[in-house]
Amino acid sequence: MMPAETVEKVLSGRRLLIVEDEMLLAMDLELLLEEQGCEVLRPANSVERALGLLETERPDAATLDMNLNGVSSAPVAAALQERNIPFVAVTGYSRHPDEDAAFRDAPIIKKPYDSRELVQTLVRLLK
Numbered sequence: 001m002m003p004a005e006t007v008e009k010v011l012s013g014r015r016l017l018i019v020e021d022e023m024l025l026a027m028d029l030e031l032l033l034e035e036q037g038c039e040v041l042r043p044a045n046s047v048e049r050a051l052g053l054l055e056t057e058r059p060d061a062a063t064l065d066m067n068l069n070g071v072s073s074a075p076v077a078a079a080l081q082e083r084n085i086p087f088v089a090v091t092g093y094s095r096h097p098d099e100d101a102a103f104r105d106a107p108i109i110k111k112p113y114d115s116r117e118l119v120q121t122l123v124r125l126l127k
Helices: 004-011 023-035 047-056 074-082 115-126
Strands: 015-019 061-065 087-091 108-110
Touching: 004 115, 015 023, 015 047, 023 115, 047 074, 061 074, 061 115, 074 087, 087 115, 108 115
Parallel strands: 015 061, 061 087, 087 108
Antiparallel strands: none
16 A cells, blocks of 8 residues: 555646546546546546547546446547556456457456555556
């Protein structure tokens, strides 16, 4: 576990994109990240919205639900990779991430996730 000042130093002022189809989870995650000093872009709940945001915004990192209302978010993962934006993939499914090449190099966190684990993963991505 990293000291709180390290987490705060790494995440403070960072712009994060949340791609999540479950509104309550997105809101909880937004609050958690704001508490860590992040600037959170408005959450995207679909592939189309996430890709649209990436056309106009440049986040430092993202959290990406692998399945958005039954649709793979692999196109979003590919767009993040093309822009060299690190992301953590989250999923509630047991499907193996290697099935989608876009997720192969991303850290994967299973839902329900521990908020500390998610924050620590983002810190590692942004160091």
